[in-house]
Amino acid sequence: MIINHPLLGPRDAQEFVYLGDASLIDRPDASGETALDDFHDYLYLRDNPAGSHKELWFHEQGDRSWLVVTRDTRTHEITHVELAFEYAKRRGRDK
C-alpha cells in the first residue's frame, strides 16, 4: 500500500507501523464517575466495519508522525490521510 503522508507525500506502507482504530484517540475522561466502564469500552470494544475505517499509522521509518488514515477495509482504497495531531486537536483533545 501507499500512504499519502500529508507532509512527505506518497510513502510505502512498509515505512509505517499500524496501531488500529482511530477511536483510540478518544480517550475517556479519567475523572468521570463512569470512568471504569468508559475505559473498558474504550480499550476493548471496536467496530469492525467492512468499508471505510479510520485508523492509526505511525511513520516509524520516517518523520514519526502518527497519521489518521481513512481506508476501505474491502478494497484498501485510502480516501483521506491527516496528521493525528491535527485530528486529535479537532476532537478537542488539547483542552
Added chain:
Amino acid sequence: MSQKSRLDGGLIDRSRPLSFSFDGKNYTGYAGDTLASALLANDVRLMGRSFKYHRPRGVFSAGSEEPNALVELRSSARREPNTRATVAELFDGLEASSQNRFPSLRFDALAFNDAFSSFLSAGFYYKTFMWPAAFWEKLYEPAIRRAAGLGRLYGKEDPDNYDKGFLHCDLLIIGSGPSGLATALTAGRAGAEVILAEEDFIFGGRLLAERNLLSEQDGSEWAATVISELQSLANVRLLSRTTVFGQYDHGIFGAVERVSDHLPEPISHKPRQVLWRIYAKRALLTAGATERPIAFENNDRPGIMLAGAMRAYANRWAATASQDIAIFTNNDDGHRTARDLSAQGVNIVALVDCRIDAPPSTEFEVLSGAQVVNSRGRLGLKSIQVQLRDGSMKELACGALGLAGGWNPNVHLTCHKRGRPIWNDKISAFVPATDTDPLLRAAGAAAGILSTHGALLSGAGKAIEALKELDISARTPILPKAEDAPVNIAPFWYVKGGKGRAWLDLQNDVTVKDIKLAHQEGFKSVEHVKRYTTLGMATDQGKTANIGALAVLAEMEGKTIPDVGTTIFRPPYTPVSIGAFAGGSRGKEFRPYRLTPSHKWAEEQGAVFVEAGNWLRAQWFPIEGESHWRQSVDREVIAVRKSVGICDVTTLGKIDVQGADAAEFLNHIYCNGFAKLPVGKTRYGLMLREDGFAMDDGTAARLAEDHFIVTTTTANAVPVFRHMEFCRQCLWPGLDVQLISTTEAWAQFAVAGPNARDLLQKIVDPTHDISNEGFPYMACGEITICGCLRARLFRISFSGELAYEIAVPTRYGDALIRRLMEAGKEFDVVPYGTEALGVLRIEKGHSAGNELNGQSTAAMLGMGRMVSQKKDSIGRVLTGRPHLLREDDYRLVGLKPVNAGDPILSGAHLMNVGEIANAANDQGWVTSAAYSPHIGASIALAFLKKGDQRLGEVIRIVSPIDNLEIEGEVTSPHFIDPEGERLRV
C-alpha cells in the same frame, strides 16, 4: 548425439551447440533451446512421473503453465527442484534429472499406486488416514511424503546471492507479445517512463511461435525491430527473464528477474535473481493466453500435449514430439497447428474435430464430428482410438497428439485484488472484467482479443487511454498488417462415456471422476472442490486444469460455468524461489545488528557476546584460567560487590523530553508522580499500559525545569518511544513537549561498586563535586570529564551498590571505556557483562524483562502503591478493576533453596508442600534464577499467590521437564541490602 526430432528453421542458433545431460545421459541442443525443446529434439518424450499415481508423463506445454515436466536442475548446493523444463533455458553443461521416481524414470517402483488408484480417489487423505490420530505424524505423513513427493532439496545453503530492487514508472507492461510491443512502442514514443517485463528470454511472446507474417516480416523479426527501437529510448526499461508475479495495492507489482538462471553459475558480483518491487502509475496486462486441453480416457501419456505448444516447438525451436502427429480440437486454432506442423514436414495422421462443421483441408485428413476416446502406449503414446461421427471406432497410430480446447486469457493479475473475471461466450473463456481496476488494464489475448491484428490495435489503444489519465498524449504508431482470424469454437471439455480415468489436472492427478465424486459427496462450491481434490494446486496452479474441472462441476450442478465461478487467483502467478524473497536477509544479514561503543574494546578483551534485541552485548569477560562461564560471572559479581565494575549500558533506550509541559507529560505516561521531581534528580518510573499491566520501567532524570532524560529497557526502546509519541500527538496534543530518541547519541557505562566514586573522581573534572553530599543518591547532572569533554552523570544503581551511569557522546565511548579501565587499575576494576548484570539485579530484587512480561501489574511487582491516584496517567483507571486488585493475586517474592546445593531453574512452578503437582494446585512460577555468589546458593525471583504474606514459608519448586523438584524458602526479593544503605554511602 543426433537430434532425431529436430526440424528445419526456428529461432535457435545452430552454430552454437550446447551439451547437457538428463538423468545422466548426454545430449546436444542449441543456443535458444529450452530444456524441453532440446529433449524433444532428441526424441525424449518421457520427462517425469505424476504426483500421486506415478504415471509416466511427458512435456505438456511450451511455457510457464507446464504441469508435467518438472525437473531438478544442477547438482550439489545449486540443485533446484521442481523447475519446469519448458522455461529452463539451455546452457552448456546443464545437468537435469527427473523427479518422483524410483529407481528410474522408465521403471518406477511406486507406479503400483496407479493400480490401486481406486483407493486414492478425491479426498483420500481425509478418508483413509483419519485413525488412529497418532499414526498421522509418525506413519502416514512420512510415507505419503516419500511417495507423493516432488523434487528434493540438497540440504546445503544456496551459494548464490539474491537481491532486491525498487523501480518506478508511468506504465508497466506485462508481457511482450504483439499487444505488449504495440503498447510499449506507443508509450515509449510518447516519452512515458515505461517498463516492459517479459518472462521469456526473448521478447516477442507468441510472435516467436507463429508462422504468420506481420506485413512482409516474420513476427520474430518485427519484434526484434521494435525491441531495438525501444532499446534506443532512454525512458524505456526492458526486463527479459522477468515474471511479474503479483499485483498488490496502489499500483505496486512484484516481479522476479532471473538474472543468472541461464548460466551454470552467476558471473562474479551478479545475483542469481532479483526481486523487483515496481511502483507503477498505470499498468497494462499483455500476458497473452494459455491453451487448454480436452480430457478423455488415458489422456496423460507422454506425447499428448497442447496443440499450440506443438506449434511453438515446431516454429520456434524446430523440434517435434513425433513425426506422426494427430490433433484433437474443438476450434479453428487446432487447424492452424496442423497446417504449421504439416508445413514443417510433420505427418498429420488426422485432425479430429468434434465439430460437425469442421473446416476441410487439402493437406491432411479432417475427421469432423469425431472424438478421441482413448490412447495406448505406456511410456509414450503409440496410438489413439477415435470414435467417428457415425459411432464407429478407429485406431490411429501416432507418436503425439495435440489438444486444442481453446485459449484462456491470462487474467490472473487482474484478479489479485479480488477482481472477478467475466465469461465471454464468443471465445468460451473468462476475460478480465472491464473498468474494475483503474490502474491495471488488459489488452490483446489477455483481454480475450485473440487475433494478432486485434492484439496490436488493442495494445496501442489501451496505452493511449492509460497515458491520457497521466496527461501524456500518445499516438497510435503505424502497425503492421497481421492475421485477423475470428474465433470459431464449440465448447467441448471432456469426452463422455469412458470407463477409465480422464485427467483434468495432470500435476495433481485429478480426474473427471474425482470432480464428480467430490460433487456427489456434497462439495459444490468451486473453492471446496479445489481443496478436497487438490485441483489447481502446486507449481502450475491449475493453469491448464481449472477450466475443465469447472465445466464438469457446472454440468453436475446443472449450471453454466460463469454461474459456478472460478477459484480466486492469488499471487504468485508462477513460483518464486524463497531465496528471491529473502534477498540479502540471510544468516547474519537476516536483520541489522548493532554494536555497542565498547564493542571493539570488549572484543580485544576476549568477551563472549550475546544477542539482545538487535544488539550484540558482552555476556561475560573470561580471563586466563577460567574454563566455565560461571567462574567468570561469579568473579565479576564479587568484584562489583567488593570494589568496582564497569558495564556498557548504552543499549538501554534514551528519550530526550523537552518543553514547558515536559513534567506534566511524564505524569501522564508514568503511573508514579514526576511533576515535583527537582531539577538535578532522577526517579524510578513505572509505565503501565492502558489496561493496567506494566509496559516498561526505567528512570527519568530532570536536567532542567523543561528537560528530562527518560530511559527504557533495551528491548522496549522502540515500542516505548512509539507509545510516547502516541500519547504526545494523539492524547495530549495541547502539551508543549517534544521527544527525540537519543539512544544512539550517547555511550553510557554503569560504574558500580564501593569504589565507584573513587574511580570516577579520577576522570571527572575537579570543578564538579561528586561527593556523597554534593552528588547524593539519585542525583543527575551535566558535567565535564577528562578535561572539558561534556558528559552526563546519573547516580542510579541497578546492582544495589554505590553506582553511577556516565554518558558521553557516542564517538567518545571507546575512549571512555579505555580511560575508565586505566583509571580503575588501582581498584582492580573489572568489566562485567549481561550475565553478571543479571545476577546483581536478581540479588537486589530488581525487575527486568522476565518480570515485566506483559502479564504483570504494578501490584504483582510489589509497586501497587506507586500508582498515583492524584493524577490521570495511562493505566491508572483500569488498574482499579476488581480482578486486578485481588488479595490472592501473585506477588513478586524471592526464593532460596532449603538445601543450599539445590539449583533453582527459571520457568519452574511452585506447589504447596503435600499437594499433587498439577495445574489446579499451581501457586506461581519462577521468573528469574541465578547462582548468587553473595548468598552462596541459587536464588530466584518468582510470582507466588499471596506471596507477600508468605515470607518464610517452605514451598516446592517443580519443573517436570527438567526432572527438578526441590524445596525452597519464600523470602523478600531483596537478597542484598534491603534497606538500601549501600546505595547511599
